[in-house]
Amino acid sequence: MKHIKTIETRNLCESAKNGGCGECQTSCQSACKTSCGIANQKCENGKKESK
């Protein structure tokens, strides 16, 4: 019997390898304009690591 169901997520440690291209949107430049969040932004890196 499994007690834990792991949801598929991007591995942040792995993302350090090919990340940091800087092509993604700036944090505040869309809907909110009054609070910072980066979780809801898209990654625009074409060379993203395979999962």
Next chain:
Amino acid sequence: MIHQYKLGGMNIVLDVASGSVHAVDDAAYDMISLYEGGSKEEVTEKIYEKYKDVATKEEVHECYDEITELKNEGKLFAPDTFAPMAGELKARTSGVIKALCLHVAHTCNLNCEYCFASQGKFHGERALMSFETGRAALDFLVKNSGTRRNLEVDFFGGEPLMNFDVVKRLVAYARSVEKEAGKNFRFTLTTNGMLIDDDVIDFANRECSNVVLSLDGRREVHDRFRVDYAGRGSYDRIVPKFKRLVEARGGRNYYMRGTFTHLNPDFLKDIETMLDLGFTELSMEPVVCAEGDPYALTKEDMPIIFEQYEKLASLLIKRRREGKPFTFYHYMIDLKGGPCVYKRISGCGSGTEYMAVTPWGDLYPCHQFVGEEKFRLGDVWHGVTNHEIQNEFASCNVYAREECRDCWARLYCSGGCAANAYHATGSVRGVYKYGCELFKKRMECAIMAEVAREEEV
């Protein structure tokens, strides 16, 4: 570091450093909280004592082994080794600017008391940006954008449509130079809707990758603040225009953006009003104002707001399951493909990759600092000259704030909003505690809604 919480009938465990998310049963939930505090025997014994009516010893041991396996795979209790990388992205892209907020109009045709821009004037004179100044701003952006291809420009105010002719000319100018420069401009228009007509709709749908439309929800809530200079509410004038614009948009990005205050902490009703009107891309933001303002959010509002966020998440799941989905900006979270860790630890980018431009061509770290003279960075003709202030913003990252280092949400907020921090504490490296509490609640709800999605597959 892990973060555990129960929400929506689920037990959720978040492994902060790896970004892993787990839905677990009660025994695993309790065991994960004990796991690092004792030996296998001690931990399994405690759990068995609690669950012996529903689980055998073997099952409890099996559960322990599952946790150990996930730990060995780096999906539980993963160490945060990112701190040395915190300044790297900004250093790597140093001097590269990729987004400007163009304040094309420091004036407004509405007189909303709660406006953080003080009715569009940003505590200064009323003014419209000239085409020449706007063109210089676009040239400045292209020149300073390095190898970055996508450039974002937001037409902001005040009310940008009060200077629509310049907006159109600036877009035409940008389109005329982008190809040769190897760039792709993405425009956003943020408007109160008063001046929307067919011409605006055509323009917005042709040229703007995103349109932000200000609507606070219920008529009485909207009209409490969003009034013209004669004191008349704007709801009945703007809603039909927003409907036409969104209908004509044909699925392209837009957001209905509301503000909630101390006077309507029950903002879910306002979101439901937006849904009833047929809008599905929604954002609802806590008011930004001085502490002590009659509409400022208070400590007593917090439990109400938390409950509203939880109910909103339930509504989002319910409607998704009914085939009537909607988007809430702060619950958009792509667990599989979200930002890389560099982005998550680098801070919001204000003052470095993102700046605001006043109608006079002055540069500020972001739209919320406009009007605060000491934060003036320079101008679009001479570039950034106030390096001291820029360095202060460049050094803002998630590890620069003591309070953020041990916060489970640090890789989702990237250290928070510098303007909120400054206005709450007097320092851009401060922490706006109410904002943090709201943010954490929203993230718990957003992650829960994604976990619930798994059950729908």
